Amino acid sequence: MEHPTHRARVEHEAHHEPTGFWRRYIFSQDHKVIALQYTITALLVGAVGMGFSWLLRLQLGFPGEFKFIQPENYLQFVTQHGMIMIVYLLTALLLGGFGNYLIPLMIGAWDMAFPFLNMLSYWTYLVSVILLFAAFFVAGGPTGAGWTLYPPQSVIEGASPGAGWGIRLMLISLAVFVAAATMGGLNYVTTVLQGRTRGMTLMRLPLSVWGIFVASVLALLAFPALFVGGVMLLLDSLAGTSFFVPTVNLFGRQLGHEGGNPILFQHLFWYFGHPEVYIVILPAMGLVSDIIANHARKPIFGYRAMIWAILAIGAISFVVWAHHMFVSGMNPYFSFWFAVSTLAVAIPSAIKTYNWLLTLWGGNLRFTTPMLFAIGFVSTFVAGGLTGLFLGNVVVNVHLTDTYFVVGHFHLVMGVSAILGIFAGLYHWFPKATGRLYNETLGKIHFWVTFIGTYLIFFPMYWLGFLGVPRRYFSFSAVESLPPSAQGLSAFITVVALIVGAAQLLFAFNLIWSALRGKKSDGNPWHATTLEWQTPTTPPPHGNWGPEEPAVYRWAYDYSVPGAPQDYIPQNVAEVPAATQKK
């Protein structure tokens, strides 16, 4: 019944396969090209974000040594580093990059549900990136108000660097990014629900698709809050409205605002900001689940529990936002609720962690580079996540707020973890996207330097936080309660950060060199079960499957099935010896 239309459509598409360079590689509507565009752009933007982290670490490690870093610059570096990494690198790369590449291939679709919207999403994202960097060329430079952009200081001239066009361009860029993310999110959600091929039920989807799917739903429901907050703040800055800016007397100068409520912005921001954490971590969790199962040659432990945990984390993420605002002041009953709901996130997170460990247990482990990064993800996720239990408690939180303890916590649990997940994914799917193998030795050096380095950077920050070192400070010379050892530790962190940053050049070199000169790879070098490894050619062609889309007969984790001829059975294989049929 479906067949004639499908074939007609495929042939129709084959005729329309784009030919010219521009429509094939630049204005392409092919999800794989768009995915690579997203990935490359996000990695380049991320490199800039890493550059900012070097600059701010130089100031923190060796205060006063670098004369070109003034307090204003330092605040701008901190702000831009945070904003770039969270929004323009992690969100864009995990949803726009991995989401685009993996969803249609893993569910057996020819492309996204709305390919044109998909292309538009990338170009809108690029516009937001250009606006982000345009702020560097306006008077006053980009905003230095911290990535949270809290008013009133972010929009009042003189209260923070870049309070004029710096913050305005930042807000416009964010609004444009929200549009891009919404177009992408609509596409991912619709494609996962409607694009699945025959036999690919929801309960047979690889966990990567589940993670990206739920993250896309979160993005659709969380980004509008950022949009609203951003537009209102923009009006406060541009049109003199008073949504957030109250009556302010700045050095005896009465500003025109009256009646604004700064706390309102914090609510809107964190209603977006907290789900945002899961928007970047859920896809990474999905990728890591698939990579661990594949390289351990074992079915993922507790597949259904994994899905319920993803859904639970997604649901809880919308009712915890005010735990970022304990010190802003709130009704104690509210803080009680937000503390309890925050700690409840630990339950599904722990389920996922145990499932990863139990998948590894007794597995036939292959310590390839993606596997190392995936295990590294589990490690940093635990090391960062456990301190979330400290911070979720109001009484502890009040003391640790705005210290390096918080910096260490969120970097490990969502910054480093997400980026390790991304590295795992990039190495794992590199042979599929390029048809070539990366250099394993370089990959392993990259892993060990990055993995050990991040612990050396962020673990000491917990200690600094306990000492009471405040975050976002340009200089600690006026903080007399700090022992001199704190400065020594800061210098140590800076040195390691420089080394880890330099190690990323290995990664860049490996990626570029291997894509051009690497050893040729066959279509399924990891002996994986999921559909993207079963494409007729590698890299997959326009339309992915040729004349016939695959049909799915089993779940994504038939590894080491007893009695099967190989240690994996691809999802599109129907016949296996009867004795080994999996129910």
Place this chain on the structure above:
Amino acid sequence: MKLKAQFKRGISRALNGYGSDGSWGARGWGSDGSREFPMPATKLGLFAFLAAATVLFAMLTSAYLMQQAMSDWRPLPLPALLWLNTGLLLLSSAALEWARRSARRHLPRTSLWLLAAGVLAILFITGQLWAWQKLSAAGYFLATNPSSSFFYLLTAIHGLHVLGGLVAWGRTMTQMRQKTFAPQTQLSVELCALYWHFLLLVWLVMLLLFWLT
């Protein structure tokens, strides 16, 4: 020329879902061979968008409620014109509902209902702009007080959504002219109606908000 054709096809694919011949339409298979989400991709896409838009307006509403509890909130005198505008939007929504029903039965008057709905929506937008004019003539500008700021912001964002709907409406009108009652056209009318009802609901909530505070 060729690029223009490509662009047009792209737009139609973006709005209609992959393969405007409807072949994408109903996929997504369940374990018993039935479809888990038996609905066209475009409709599901619209639902996803409405979910995002609901959050958008819910955030604005809760921001409004938080703000109006502050002590320096000065209530805004609502222009009576808003009631007329509400009537226009209500009629517009009703006309689209009739268009949807007659499209289902392939009645020729569908295009008339559709036309009426669009004209009424344009009148609504005009009326809203006129209300802005009246307010500013009375001395209530965007930055006068959070109450007026919120009024302008909420009506602007709602109005932009109506304008976006009018783009889809214009496309449906051309579809109606070209090939009457293709399944695609029927779907377009249905989705327009769905979107219009959503915007009417949002407007009624907002009006209630303005009126009660």
